[in-house]
Amino acid sequence: MYIPDHGERYHIIRKTFFANMISYIIASLTSSIGSLIDGIVIGQCLGVDSMAAFGLVSPVIIVFSLFGAIIASGARNRFTLLIGGGDQDGAKGVFTLSLLMGVGMSTILMAGIFIFSTPVCTLLGATGSAANLLDKSRGYLLGLAIGLPAMNGVRVMNAYMAIDNDRKLSVISSIVVTVVDVVLDLVVAFVIHGDTFEMGLATSISHYAALLVLLMHFRRKERLLRFSLKAIRRSEILPVLTKGMPMGVARVSNTVRCILLNQMMAGMIGAAGCIAAYSVQRQADSLLNGFIFGLTDTVLMLTGILVGEQNRPTLRRLLKTSFRAVGSVVLGISALLWIFSPQFASFFIKDAPRETLAYAVNATRCYAVAMPLYALNVVFSEYTEGRGKSHVSLVLKFCSEGGYIVLMAIALRPIIGVNAIWVAFPAAQVLQMLTIAAIIVVQNAKLRLKPTNFWKWYMALPTDFDVPKEDRLDRTVNSHEQVIALYRAVRAFCAAHGCDERRKYFIALAVEELATNSLQTGFRPEKHNTIDVRILKKDDDYIVRFRDDCEIFDPVKQLQLYDKDVPLHHMGLRMAIASARSVQYTTILKLNNLVLRV
Amino acid sequence: MSNTVFELNGKILTVKPDGELDSMTSPIFEKELRQHLSGVDSIVVDFEKVNYISSAGLRVFLAVEHTLEAQGAEMKLIHVNEHILEIFDLVGFMDVVAVE
Numbered sequence: 001m002y003i004p005d006h007g008e009r010y011h012i013i014r015k016t017f018f019a020n021m022i023s024y025i026i027a028s029l030t031s032s033i034g035s036l037i038d039g040i041v042i043g044q045c046l047g048v049d050s051m052a053a054f055g056l057v058s059p060v061i062i063v064f065s066l067f068g069a070i071i072a073s074g075a076r077n078r079f080t081l082l083i084g085g086g087d088q089d090g091a092k093g094v095f096t097l098s099l100l101m102g103v104g105m106s107t108i109l110m111a112g113i114f115i116f117s118t119p120v121c122t123l124l125g126a127t128g129s130a131a132n133l134l135d136k137s138r139g140y141l142l143g144l145a146i147g148l149p150a151m152n153g154v155r156v157m158n159a160y161m162a163i164d165n166d167r168k169l170s171v172i173s174s175i176v177v178t179v180v181d182v183v184l185d186l187v188v189a190f191v192i193h194g195d196t197f198e199m200g201l202a203t204s205i206s207h208y209a210a211l212l213v214l215l216m217h218f219r220r221k222e223r224l225l226r227f228s229l230k231a232i233r234r235s236e237i238l239p240v241l242t243k244g245m246p247m248g249v250a251r252v253s254n255t256v257r258c259i260l261l262n263q264m265m266a267g268m269i270g271a272a273g274c275i276a277a278y279s280v281q282r283q284a285d286s287l288l289n290g291f292i293f294g295l296t297d298t299v300l301m302l303t304g305i306l307v308g309e310q311n312r313p314t315l316r317r318l319l320k321t322s323f324r325a326v327g328s329v330v331l332g333i334s335a336l337l338w339i340f341s342p343q344f345a346s347f348f349i350k351d352a353p354r355e356t357l358a359y360a361v362n363a364t365r366c367y368a369v370a371m372p373l374y375a376l377n378v379v380f381s382e383y384t385e386g387r388g389k390s391h392v393s394l395v396l397k398f399c400s401e402g403g404y405i406v407l408m409a410i411a412l413r414p415i416i417g418v419n420a421i422w423v424a425f426p427a428a429q430v431l432q433m434l435t436i437a438a439i440i441v442v443q444n445a446k447l448r449l450k451p452t453n454f455w456k457w458y459m460a461l462p463t464d465f466d467v468p469k470e471d472r473l474d475r476t477v478n479s480h481e482q483v484i485a486l487y488r489a490v491r492a493f494c495a496a497h498g499c500d501e502r503r504k505y506f507i508a509l510a511v512e513e514l515a516t517n518s519l520q521t522g523f524r525p526e527k528h529n530t531i532d533v534r535i536l537k538k539d540d541d542y543i544v545r546f547r548d549d550c551e552i553f554d555p556v557k558q559l560q561l562y563d564k565d566v567p568l569h570h571m572g573l574r575m576a577i578a579s580a581r582s583v584q585y586t587t588i589l590k591l592n593n594l595v596l597r598v
Numbered sequence: 599m600s601n602t603v604f605e606l607n608g609k610i611l612t613v614k615p616d617g618e619l620d621s622m623t624s625p626i627f628e629k630e631l632r633q634h635l636s637g638v639d640s641i642v643v644d645f646e647k648v649n650y651i652s653s654a655g656l657r658v659f660l661a662v663e664h665t666l667e668a669q670g671a672e673m674k675l676i677h678v679n680e681h682i683l684e685i686f687d688l689v690g691f692m693d694v695v696a697v698e
Binding site: 480481483484487488491501502505506508509512513516571572574575578579 | 620621622650652653654656680684685688689
């Protein structure tokens with residue numbers, strides 16, 4: 001019996017995808033604007049030497065944030081896999097471990113910076129003819145170092161907020177960082193007439209404020225995230241670090257790429273103009289990569305969960321949705337950037353020679369062309385990483401963020417001269433696409449797959465990933481009529497698999513009762529809520545999985561509240577759950593997830 | 599559920615529902631049943647042809663039992679299959695409605 005989907009537009013995965021993407025973009029844009037204002041205030045109010053000290057210390061910020069980024073990325077990857085696989089205790093342990101590692105390592109780093117601040121600044125360049133910058137750069141470094149535990153604590157906490165139904169708090173914390181930082185910057189510049197140490201301290205204080213905001217997440221008891229030393233498994237330390245390595249490699253690769261390209265340009269005629277034009281391209285990247293990473297980060301998060309569940313059709317739906325998002329959102333932004341590139345370039349380099357402005361416009365347009373290609377490439381590398389293939393993702397990120405860009409710049413320079421610097425970015429993305437295609441071909445060959453369509457080829461999943469099509473039933477419902485049709489289809493499904501009469505009855509009953517309960521309690525038609533039901537026949541078990549985006553409701557907890565002296569209390573829920581061998585409820589990404597084994 | 603059979607013998611009503619009593623068919627069944635309640639002293643519901651009942655169906659019988667109590671009548675369910683009996687036992691249904 002066919003139960004039609006009420007519309008791709010309102011599918012749970014699509015809605016969750018865009019909700020997460022938008023939250024990430026807002027948080028990222030807010031953060032980028034904050035950094036931009038930091039640089040403007042220092043440059044405009046504190047003077048050239050302070051700006052130079054800021055420039056010397058800035059690369060260290062990337063290193064500071066590296067630990068937090070690696071741990072946050074790796075831990076979340078493990079967390080989503082464990083949650084998808086039903087291991088809640090393991091997931092709590094990973095969360096606790098990631099906080100301890102992030103904050104702990106930052107505290108040690110902070111102590112190290114306080115001890116070795118002078119040699120570090122000398123190494124960064126406050127030496128020789130720039131020795132006069134030592135005090136100012138040391139001041140900025142120390143001011144920032146105070147905030148290290150908070151910076152990485154925020155990074156780690158933010159990685160989990162969407163999963164634990166608190167996307168808004170992540171956005172609020174980003175806004176808090178920016179607002180507090182800007183306000184304190186202005187206080188330093190115009191009220192106390194401070195210098196670089198005070199500016200660094202302002203950034204640190206803003207991150208402690210953000211951390212306090214994020215700690216409010218725990219005020220609600222129903223949170224999945226819980227600090228639990230008992231749940232820590234030492235065996236998770238290495239996976240957390242290795243799963244986070246691709247993120248670390250991407251950042252280091254990005255930084256090294258900039259240094260190498262700057263060095264290439266330093267040897268060219270008109271070097272200052274070239275470097276200025278390239279920095280405009282980097283400003284475009286800094287401001288707009290939030291759109292790409294909002295999209296791809298959501299792919300990574302959802303892939304982890306869906307791989308943990310071994311859910312092939314929903315994984316395909318996720319990838320289709322991400323491709324559509326690239327085709328709409330990213331392509332739209334890149335088109336706007338292309339059109340407004342002269343204005344964009346002029347904003348950053350005022351009173352520049354015509355040639356420099358022309359370079360900057362070209363650089364911006366090259367970034368605009370590269371954006372959709374880059375987004376598609378990162379979708380694949382995040383999908384790969386979400387599946388646990390960190391080694392492949394690591395190589396892809398190295399190539400995409402640095403390796404191929406430098407290679408193309410070197411290869412194209414004899415042909416197109418200085419334009420090779422910015423043409424290298426889109427050219428590298430084309431090369432990356434060819435690499436990805438080759439990887440997919442190899443993956444399919446290794447698994448001896450003969451894919452019959454693009455998505456089967458792209459996903460390259462082993463044949464035993466998910467149960468065969470005939471052993472599963474996937475439906476989306478949003479009305480009582482559809483629930484009735486579904487439970488009858490479930491009875492037919494069970495009968496077709498030789499299920500005994502008792503189990504057939506209880507499985508169908510569970511589907512009718514739980515789906516009806518969702519419709520009656522948290523369902524809001526105006527919000528286009530949907531309920532996804534999945535029944536799997538796996539070995540001797542029947543696994544029934546409900547996922548909906550209705551109001552958060554834990555039926556297991558609700559049953560625990562029922563008054564045994566009031567007969568027939570929560571009758572439907574009791575009938576549905578009592579027959580199950582195991583029942584597990586989680587709420588992640590603002591979705592109710594209930595799994596029964598019957 | 600349009601093929602429920604109602605047989606009135608004096609003041610004893612025999613009801614023979616057929617198939618499923620789920621959240622869609624139960625309201626129809628209840629409406630039909632209530633049309634036969636007045637003046638009845640006893641209702642016997644024969645579950646021989648009922649292969650499925652959910653909480654919606656159980657609520658119909660609970661509501662009808664309440665109505666019958668008020669009019670001094672009684673109801674019992676007979677020929678209930680083992681799976682449905684298990685459901686009744688799970689929720690304590692038999693403490694309220696007589697089942698043979």
